[in-house]
Amino acid sequence: MKQRRMSDRLFSLVVYALLTGLALTIVLPMMQVLTISVSPLNVVNRYGFHFIPTAFDFSGYRQVFHKETIWTGYQNTLVRTILGTGITIVMTFLGAYPLSKRQLPNRAFWTGFVVLTMFFSGGLIPSYMLVKNIGLMNTVWSLVLPGAVSAFMLLIVRNFIAALPESLEESAKIDGANDLYILWKIVVPLSMPILATVALYAAVDHWNAWFDSMLYIQNEKKQVLQLILRKIIIDGTADPSTTGAADSMNAPTNSQAMKMAALVVTMLPIMCVYPFLQKYFVKGTLLGSVKG
Template structure:
């Protein structure tokens, strides 16, 4: 096979592209790395230099303090519960909704799809959603954070398109053997749809893990508040009264700066997503490409 040699202009173009991507990666990753270094640095050496790439003296005492902060753990528990319920219910009902839409012979298929697309462009707004949650009797409960966003039109269309990419011959042969639609969906469609299921599950999990506005509106009990609202009070509102009171009780008030504790809380909140992402990354590209292009 003949190999075409790259011209000087092509080599310079590739080199410039790689350099540009490296710069973008550094600019993107440095703020995150800065929070990591800040959270594990000793407070006495934290402000010695303007730009800190590596901690001059390691210290994990700030994590030890955060571990004893009860509001963090209650927020963690509520967020984990919300994420598990949200992913489970959203995946189940979105898949059950998308599977019939993937059938061309479904009565009023185009009409139903048009209604789904309509909800992507227009919504009821904040006040009707608030009144709906209140009248349903789920105000100040975990269901107020899970049920309103249980089915996403975008996720349903992605899953519908992926289901359409599965050969019809598989379902036809199963129906010949006497299998019903629910059996086909559970035994054939779901196992073959792992890429799109993993992709949508990651989207839903990240959405619920990072969500804070709905919890700020619908949850009034501090014990039921999610982690992101606790994080927002510490970082955005700079409300560290409870954290400072705990430091006074531990006689460690002068050992940590506000910036260091905020960085530690940030790292503490993103660790679960960093741990989960590598396990679903292999499905991500395939699930998005097939679900977005097919159909």
């Protein structure tokens, strides 16, 4: 028994050490980004890491907030995130609910068809041609419709709904409730944890996405914030219509601080939302993955 306790303690020590190391790989880069974003140029140019600010200079944030493209990108990203998340929740739930019912004709076939899409896709060129031919170029629909439903999340939601007691629906039908009433008043409230999980996944995915905007959006006023951030990091300017070499008149005196400030401004909203959905995220993921 004593030897077993020692092995348990050793195992716990190794686990905590690994988790601590993993946490440091996340916390230290964030501290570096925050410190550089509020530090003057002479501090940024010093050799070594900067985890704690020794001097403060908010010119980087002033440069970021002064640019109209940042606010336009924020607006476009918010519209995309809210619209895309709502569409994803509705489409995923409406697809998962029928697949969770045993009485669905050819249920195994349709489930296998959904699983097949996780391993094979049309590819980038067919997707681009499809979006272009149906007239979605330079619209927000080209960003939210192609990836509206994730096969993985659809199966997770399906498993969650299938694990709900069938007696709830049976008792509701005995009381005279129809299928739509049961869906809205019973299934949807009980599925809130998994729906919150889907919402978090979809919101983070839409908030961080930039590649599809680069493909489908040619109008700079309709580009999302992450694409603008990418251009800031690469070019060193907050104006996507110029490059770092050509924009000599507006070149920032502290480009590193401006880049890090843009990074902080970009990731801050999604970091504020995550703590409120974390409990639903954990619960929904665990319950939705139990039953296959």
